[in-house]
Amino acid sequence: MxxxxxxxxxxxxxxxxxxxxxxxxxxxxxxxxxxxxxxxxxxxxxxxxxxxxxxxxxxxxxxxxxxxxxxxxxxxxxxxxxxxxxxxxxxxxxxxxxxxxxxxxxxxxxxxxxxxxxxxxxxxxxxxxxxxxxxxxxxxxxxxxxxxxRMPLIRLRAAARVRAEASLPATLRSDMDRSADIDVLATRQPYIDYFAVGEVDLTFRRFNGTMSAPVTRAAFRMGDAVTVLPYDPVADTVLLVEQFRMGPYMRGDPKPWLLEPIAGRVDPGEAVETTARREALEEADLNVTNLHYVSGHYPSPGAVTEFIYAYVAEADLSAKDGTVAGLASEAEDIRSHVISFDHFMQLVETGEVAAGPLVTSAYWLALNRARLRGDA
The missing domain is CATH 3.10.490.10 (Gamma-glutamyl cyclotransferase-like)
Incomplete structure (x- = not known):
């Protein structure tokens, strides 16, 4: 046979x-x-x-x-x-x-x-x-x-690589390109599970036109993510979620429960706005209406491949304070906090809000809040 x-x-x-x-x-x-x-x-x-x-x-x-x-x-x-x-x-x-x-x-x-x-x-x-x-x-x-x-996470990372091919603008930064200005000498993958760690020996083009000496660099390879900051323009309130996080825990933070925006991985073949709406339902039992794009960015480009699509989403946040949600299959235990916009910005200023995408969305909302309230 x-x-x-x-x-x-x-x-x-x-x-x-x-x-x-x-x-x-x-x-x-x-x-x-x-x-x-x-x-x-x-x-x-x-x-x-x-x-x-x-x-x-x-x-x-x-x-x-x-x-x-x-x-x-x-x-x-x-x-x-x-x-x-x-x-x-x-x-x-x-x-x-x-x-x-x-x-x-x-x-x-x-x-x-x-x-x-x-x-x-x-x-x-x-x-x-x-x-x-x-x-x-x-x-x-x-x-x-x-x-x-491994295939579900392989496909998650593959979808991120496909989206990455739509390169970001390059008006100020150089026009150097990975195919012409980086020479890969060796690649290794010392760890693979929920994340993959890639390690590469390479040389890269320096700004004076010469190639660098060989260097070894490593990065966490993961899928792209969406974040959502729900905002109620009528009540002038926002919804933050709180959950236990491994990053602060591994760093030694004595209180590794973090205030964050709603967030989740973009499934292969899924539109990022679909992810935003799906995650709002999963993490906060919340239906959102208008989605406002804040930014697309690398939160830690020195060591992490993750690219985040950040949104502010309009929603009715009444009766959502204290909601506990999340997927049992992913051991999620996520609590919602509905607070005033002014209280939110105080938390940003004191540093209690310490998740980068949430800080980014906070300042976007501060700039656009009057327009959203006027439209509402």
Whole structure:
């Protein structure tokens, strides 16, 4: 069975993704083929497809010939990360019926609408290719089951890398570029779990035009985040959340419960404004109305990849003071405080508000408060 070609459908029909998964694929031949009595559909609520038994239909795909044992192992590793196993099927290619292996999920999923490769490529291919690059870096180092456990956070980091490609303005800063002005000598990943630590030996272009001496730098790699400061323009109040935080705790802060804005990670494929509204519901049981963009920024660019999209959101904050919310699945225990704007700014001035994105949003609100109250 292991010598049979492999039939792929869906995402692995995308050349760039397949090349990342296979590695050196110069000897692999991809031949158009179809699987009878099946149709390709989106998995409901997901960004990948599934095969649905449909008498008289056919699912288009590719037969991969010329696979080495390494190619097969890489495919099995990647697909295993999504809970897929190989099964033998009959496929049609060039008018002939051939035996092949296909990856079949070991779990149930609900089908959505009919799936097309071009639609998927337009919407999701960059994220998947970025995720595959990190995932395949673990080939030979972790098991498929371990990869499966890591995939949600791999995709979170991949989505951040895709968003990062839309570079920030460069009117004052230099036009130096990572591809032309940084030479990478070696890369390592000494730690990977909820966060990933990346360590790189590199040289970079100096402002006098020369390259620096080799240096070693490390950073926490994580997904992007959204913060939300709810503001009630009628009552002139804000909502702050309080929760236990590991950063202050590890620093030695005797009171590691911090006042913060509502915040959360941007899920892969999710619009940042959708994240803002979702997190307001999860962390404060709050429906927000108008979202006002404050800024996009790196809170600690010397060592952390995190990029934050900060918002002020209008909402009715009556009856929300003292609310305790959060996801039990994430062990969240989050208390809401509804206070006057003046009290809020006093906390900023005394330093009791010590979360950077909240301070940023406080001063944005101070500048725009009169306009928001006038509109309300």
């Amino acid at each position: 292991s010598d049979l070609p492999i039939f792929v459908f869906g995402t692995l029909c995308h050349d760039a993704l397949r090349d990342v998964v296979l590695g050196d694929a110069s000897a692999v031949v991809a031949v158009p083929a179809c699987l009878s009595d099946y149709r390709t559909h989106w998995v409901e609520g997901q960004d990948y497809p599934m095969l649905v038994p449909t008498p008289g239909a056919q699912a288009d795909g590719l037969i991969l010939d010329g696979l080495t044992d390494t190619h097969r192992a890489r495919l099995d590793f990647f697909e295993g990360g999504f809970g897929y196993d190989l099964n033998e099927v009959d496929v049609t290619s060039g008018g002939e019926t051939r035996k092949a292996l296909r990856f079949q999920p070991d779990h149930d999923a609900r089908p959505g609408v009919a799936w097309r490769l071009s639609d998927w490529a337009d919407l999701h291919a960059p994220l998947w290719v970025a995720a595959a690059r990190e995932a395949m870096g673990y080939f030979g180092r972790v098991t498929g089951a371990e990869l499966a456990a």
